[in-house]
Amino acid sequence: xxxxxxxxxxxxxxxxxxxxxxxxxxxxxxxxxxxxxxxxxxxxxxxxxxxxxxxxxxxxxxxxxxxxxxxxxxxxxxxxxxxxxxxxxxxxxxxxxxxxxxxxxxxxxxxxxxxxxxxxxxxxxxxxxxxxxxxxxxxxxxxxxxxxxxxxxxxxxxxxxxxxxxxxxxxxxxxxxxxxxxxxxxxxxxxxxxxxxxxxxxxxxxxxxxxxxxxxxxxxxxxxxxxxxxxxxxxxxxxxxxxxxxxxxxxxxxxxxxxxxxxxxxxxxxxxxxxxxxxxxxxxxxxxxxxxxxxxxxxxxxxxxxxxxxxxxxxxxxxxxxxxxxxxxxxxxxxxxxxxxxxxxxxxxxxxxxxxxxxxxxxxxxxxxxxxx
Amino acid sequence: xxxxxxxxxxxxxxxxxxxxxxxxxxxxxxxxxxxxxxxxxxxxxxxxxxxxxxxxxxxxxxxxxxxxxxxxxxxxxxxxxxxxxxxxxxxxxxxxxxxxxxxxxxxxxxxxxxxxxxxxxxxxxxxxxxxxxxxxxxxxxxxxxxxxxxxxxxxxxxxxxxxxxxxxxxxxxxxxxxxxxxxxxxxxxxxxxxxxxxxxxxxxxxxxxxxxxxxxxxxxxxxxxxxxxxxxxxxxxxxxxxxxxxxxxxxxxxxxxxxxxxxxxxxxxxxxxxxxxxxxxxxxxxxxxxxxxxxxxxxxxxxxxxxxxxxxxxxxxxxxxxxxxxxxxxxxxxxxxxxxxxxxxxxxxxxxxxxxxxxx
Numbered sequence: 001x002x003x004x005x006x007x008x009x010x011x012x013x014x015x016x017x018x019x020x021x022x023x024x025x026x027x028x029x030x031x032x033x034x035x036x037x038x039x040x041x042x043x044x045x046x047x048x049x050x051x052x053x054x055x056x057x058x059x060x061x062x063x064x065x066x067x068x069x070x071x072x073x074x075x076x077x078x079x080x081x082x083x084x085x086x087x088x089x090x091x092x093x094x095x096x097x098x099x100x101x102x103x104x105x106x107x108x109x110x111x112x113x114x115x116x117x118x119x120x121x122x123x124x125x126x127x128x129x130x131x132x133x134x135x136x137x138x139x140x141x142x143x144x145x146x147x148x149x150x151x152x153x154x155x156x157x158x159x160x161x162x163x164x165x166x167x168x169x170x171x172x173x174x175x176x177x178x179x180x181x182x183x184x185x186x187x188x189x190x191x192x193x194x195x196x197x198x199x200x201x202x203x204x205x206x207x208x209x210x211x212x213x214x215x216x217x218x219x220x221x222x223x224x225x226x227x228x229x230x231x232x233x234x235x236x237x238x239x240x241x242x243x244x245x246x247x248x249x250x251x252x253x254x255x256x257x258x259x260x261x262x263x264x265x266x267x268x269x270x271x272x273x274x275x276x277x278x279x280x281x282x283x284x285x286x287x288x289x290x291x292x293x294x295x296x297x298x299x300x301x302x303x304x305x306x307x308x309x310x311x312x313x314x315x316x317x318x319x320x321x322x323x324x325x326x327x328x329x330x331x332x333x334x335x336x337x338x339x340x341x342x343x344x345x346x347x348x349x350x351x352x353x354x355x356x357x358x359x360x361x362x363x364x365x366x367x368x369x370x371x372x373x
Numbered sequence: 374x375x376x377x378x379x380x381x382x383x384x385x386x387x388x389x390x391x392x393x394x395x396x397x398x399x400x401x402x403x404x405x406x407x408x409x410x411x412x413x414x415x416x417x418x419x420x421x422x423x424x425x426x427x428x429x430x431x432x433x434x435x436x437x438x439x440x441x442x443x444x445x446x447x448x449x450x451x452x453x454x455x456x457x458x459x460x461x462x463x464x465x466x467x468x469x470x471x472x473x474x475x476x477x478x479x480x481x482x483x484x485x486x487x488x489x490x491x492x493x494x495x496x497x498x499x500x501x502x503x504x505x506x507x508x509x510x511x512x513x514x515x516x517x518x519x520x521x522x523x524x525x526x527x528x529x530x531x532x533x534x535x536x537x538x539x540x541x542x543x544x545x546x547x548x549x550x551x552x553x554x555x556x557x558x559x560x561x562x563x564x565x566x567x568x569x570x571x572x573x574x575x576x577x578x579x580x581x582x583x584x585x586x587x588x589x590x591x592x593x594x595x596x597x598x599x600x601x602x603x604x605x606x607x608x609x610x611x612x613x614x615x616x617x618x619x620x621x622x623x624x625x626x627x628x629x630x631x632x633x634x635x636x637x638x639x640x641x642x643x644x645x646x647x648x649x650x651x652x653x654x655x656x657x658x659x660x661x662x663x664x665x666x667x668x669x670x671x672x673x674x675x676x677x678x679x680x681x682x683x684x685x686x687x688x689x690x691x692x693x694x695x696x697x698x699x700x701x702x703x704x705x706x707x708x709x710x711x712x713x714x715x716x717x718x719x720x721x722x723x724x725x726x727x728x729x730x731x732x733x
Contacts, residue, residue, distance in 0.1 A: 013501075025489045094637075121485050121621075124637065125628045175629040182615035183543070331542075338545035 030057065033067075033089035035080075036153035038127075039100035039136030040113060047072050048105070050079035051137040053144065053152055054091060066144045066151055070137055076116045093117075096127040097153050099174065100136035106190075106206060106213035111181050117174050125175040128160060131206035131213060133194035146198055156200065160191055163202040167226045167233045168219035169193075170205055181211050185333035185349075189225070192216060207327040215325040217318070224314050228277060228330050230262040237283070239307045253307060254287035255366070264335060268343050273352065275332055276359040277315065283307070285369040295373040300366060308364035315360040323354050332356065377510025378578045378663070384515035385572060385579050386588035388656055391518050392568035393596040394525075395653020396477050399623045399646075400699075401565055401600060402607035406616035408558040409550040411543055413604045416558040421597030423559060424566035427713055428593050431569075432586045434720040435576045439731040442577040443716070444667045449729035450722050459715075460668040466708050467574070467661035470567075472688035473705040474654030475499070479689070480698050481650065485624060485643050496686055503655045507662055508678060511578055514659045517652065524649040525599075531642055532606045535626060539609030560710070565600060567709035568653075569593055573716055574660050620695065658685065 039051040049072050056065040069087060073079035083091050093116075101110050110129070117123045132139055143152040150158070163169045169191035180188040187210065192203040205222040207215040217225060223235040239253040259282045267274040285294070294300045322328065333353065337344045380388070405413025438446050443463065448456035478499060479492050487495060506514045548555070572589055579585050607622045610629060619625055624646075627639035635641075662681050671677050692698040723730055 025487045120488075121624065121628060121639070121643075122488075125625070126631050173631070179540075179611055179615055182618075183612045184614065334542050338542040341546045341549060 027090070027092070031090055033087050033091040034095040035091060035093045036066075036095060036151075037098045037100065037140060037156070038076075038093065038096055039102075039132070039140050040105050041102040041135050041137045042104045043072065048074055048079075049137055050076065050083075051140050052080075052083060052091070053140055054087065054089070055151060055153075064151055066153075068141050068144055070141075076113065092122075094122045094124065096124055098130055098156055099127045100130050100132045100139070102132055102134070102136050103206075103213060106131050106208075109211045110213075111178065111211035114174050114178055118178065125178075126173045129172045129174060129177050129190045130156075130160070131190050131192045131216075133192050133203045133216075139193075139195040139200070142195055142198075143200060149199070156193070159193070159200055159202060163191070163219070165233070167223040167231070167235045168204070169202050169222055170226060170231075177211075183334060184210075185328075185337050186331035187327045187329050189329045207322070207325060207329060209326045214327050215321065217321075221314065221318055224311070224318050225329065227257075227260050227262070227279070227311075228315060228318065230260070230264075230330075232260055234258045235260070236286075237307070237311065239310050241306065248289065250289050252287075252289055253285065253303065255283040255285050255307060257281050257283045257364075266332075266335065266340065268340060272355050272357050273336075274357045274359065276361065278361045279311075279363065281308070281311070281362060281364045282367045283364055285366045288369070288372075292373045294366065294369045300369075304364050304366055308362040311364065312360050312362040315362070316358065319358040319360070323356065323358075326350060326353065328353060377512050379580050380511050380515045380575075380578055382579050382581050382584040382588040384512070384518075385575065385585065386592035387518050387522075388511075388515050388575075389568055389572055389589060390592040390595050391521055391649060391652045392571055392656035393566055393592075393653075394568075394599050395521070395649040395651075395656075396474060397565050397567075398600060398603055399481060399621050399650075402604050402611075402622040403616050403619050404565075405558075405562065405604050406608065406613045408561050409554055410613040411545075411608050412548060412550045412555060413562075413608060414544075414601045415548060416555050416562040417565065417597065417600045417604060419555065420559045420562035420566060421593065421600070423563055424569050424597070425590055425593045427717065428569045428572070428589050429586070430720055431573050431713075431716050432589060434716060434723060435573065436586075437720075437723055437730050440577060440582070441729065442575070442667065443573045443719075444664070445577075446719060446723075446729070450719055450726055457668070460664075463574070463712060463715075464661065464664040464668050466705075466712050467657060467664050468684065469688065469705050470709065471654070471657040471661045472685050472691075473702050474657050475685055475689040476692055476698050477702060478647075478650050478654050480695065481621065481624075482647070484621060484695075486640070492690065496689075499651065500682055500686070502651065503658050504678065504682060506655060507659055508673075508675075511575065511659060511663070514655060517655075521649045521652040524645045524647075527642060527645050528649075529599075529602075531627065531630070532602060535606050535610060535630060538629070539606060540612070541609060543609050543612045544605065563710060564703070564706040566593065566596060567706050567713075568596075568656065570709060570713045570716065571656060571660050574664060578663075661685075 033054040035052045035054055037053040041049040041051065043049050049070060051068065051070045054067045054069065056067055069083040071079050071082040073082055080091055080093065117125060117127065140152065143155065149155045160169060164171050170189050172188060172190040177188045177190065180186045188208045190206045192206045194201050194203045202219055204216060204218040205225060206213050207217065220238065223237065226233055227235060235257040237255050237257055240251060261280055263278040265276040265278065333349050402413065405416060409416050444460045447459045450456065451459060479495055482495055506517055572585065576585065603623060607616060607626055610626055611622065616622055624639065624643050627642040630638055632638040665671050665681065666673055692701040
């Protein structure tokens with residue numbers, strides 16, 4: 001007798017759940033336009049141009065098609081609302097994969113554009129921050145028309161994922177950028193890409209001072225930078241003898257450096273801090289243009305030394321460049337703050353950084369040279 | 374219905390642990406970063422031990438009066454009228470703390486998954502399990518808390534995974550804020566441990582009283598470890614300066630995790646944490662309703678329970694925005710510390726007014 005009303009109440013509660021699918025926050029998949037890529041650019045009159053790509057979800061005929069919307073607004077939300085006026089869908093940025101900035105925008109500082117991502121939990125913090133060497137708007141519009149390539153967002157994803165694996169570009173997401181920006185002791189870096197005829201190309205690394213882009217390096221030097229930063233990624237290093245005057249068409253050595261063991265020694269005894277990087281690298285020789293006699297100890301040692309010296313000299317060049325542009329992605333400031341705090345508090349870091357005396361010691365061993373000597 | 378409020382000391386320890394950790398931990402890293410930068414974990418270590426000492430003294434007070442609850446002890450110490458007034462004030466604190474829990478829960482729900490849904494629509498659904506469990510009794514409230522262990526297990530697992538994202542230099546140099554600042558921050562960090570005072574209200578309901586002391590200490594130690602772990606991970610991931618501008622750092626940590634295969638893992642983890650939040654909120658709700666029954670001699674009835682929840686909902690709606698809500702939280706937590714100090718005062722007084730003190 002007593003069980004009937006209880007079961008009735010329980011049934012009512014369970015049935016009512018069917019009508020409470022998110023209350024006022026319900027979002028119907030078919031009515032939403034997912035922003036997968038967002039690009040910010042400046043036009044001739046220095047106004048912010050906002051471009052997004054939205055995949056078309058619908059019948060089979062529209063499979064793989066992508067819509068591109070461009071608008072000019074000062075606020076990202078205002079731009080999104082303007083896009084909603086023409087898209088016919090509730091455009092949402094919860095699935096944003098890539099956030100592109102033109103170099104002009106990046107040079108003025110990009111942290112301000114992350115506000116909407118940090119503020120609203122529905123927006124992802126894991127969107128990739130990418131600087132475009134050129135116009136993001138042009139790149140996004142053209143990438144939709146690429147033949148034989150996947151949807152732009154997937155294409156860029158594959159491109160940067162593969163490039164990251166060989167240290168040609170760094171991995172920087174919104175949260176990574178913000179964490180470093182707020183640290184005030186490590187400057188962020190971001191990957192760079194560019195439009196190249198009918199495809200996209202990874203272009204290297206954009207260097208920042210706080211949130212302003214101050215320089216850039218190519219894909220080769222990006223590997224060196226990541227080595228200096230102590231990242232454990234593998235590096236595909238190409239050595240070319242600059243003094244070689246022979247008319248050989250094929251010249252050089254390709255090595256894969258895997259175990260990057262960084263040691264940093266900081267000497268603060270003098271007025272100018274001395275920072276020494278030490279590496280014991282183990283490399284796998286992939287390609288070689290000289291005689292196949294790497295089984296001979298002296299011959300192998302000679303080339304090991306040459307490659308090590310080349311890496312050393314490239315590290316030094318890069319460190320000097322970083323000093324020149326006032327960018328500290330390696331985090332020397334962070335090391336001083338955390339381990340030499342008394343000294344850190346007694347100095348003006350930005351002034352001292354330019355005067356640091358860097359030194360790099362590289363020891364390299366060809367651990368393997370494949371099936372040929 | 375009597376036996377339904379009886380719990381074991383282990384269940385009571387879980388009750389305390391969840392009451393302490395469910396809600397406050399979400400904003401804790403930010404609070405600590407604002408106070409002592411990256412040394413928040415040291416402050417929590419100090420205040421954790423202070424909480425354990427206070428909890429031990431509460432146990433000593435309760436032991437002196439054997440089976441009596443704080444409501445009975447107050448009457449013995451201060452007389453019927455003043456004792457009643459103190460008891461009434463204690464119940465008001467518990468009601469406010471319950472309303473605080475509900476406000477914080479709805480606030481985080483709106484900040485994370487239901488930004489557009491009005492609080493009026495969300496609140497009844499949040500309260501449904503609590504209404505049912507409060508009606509059933511403390512035993513069922515405690516039993517339900519075992520489900521919240523699933524949330525803790527997942528969050529701990531997630532935090533362990535996040536260790537690889539920690540930049541340990543963000544936690545260095547250890548003690549940079551200085552001993553003076555660290556001690557100054559203890560009154561703030563002790564607020565995090567509020568919840569340890571609930572045992573004083575519910576002591577009479579514990580069946581194995583000889584084990585309460587040990588299990589309550591374990592609960593406080595577990596809370597301290599959990600708080601320190603969360604603060605270390607959040608500080609190591611975000612750095613103290615970034616933490617200072619965040620309103621829900623624990624949830625933001627889940628947003629910063631790039632999981633393989635799964636996308637937006639934060640949504641799963643935040644949703645799971647709602648169980649712990651709800652259990653934490655319910656701990657105060659039960660203690661407040663239990664206190665009302667004891668002090669005002671209100672009979673447990675559907676009407677009284679309904680009126681109780683209407684009062685809680687009404688009070689929880691007083692703070693209008695985020696700032697007001699956290700002002701409400703801070704005020705209630707400060708009252709909580711005041712209540713704890715009042716218990717210590719009772720302990721001191723019990724040495725002079727020995728009426729009802731148990732002597733072997």
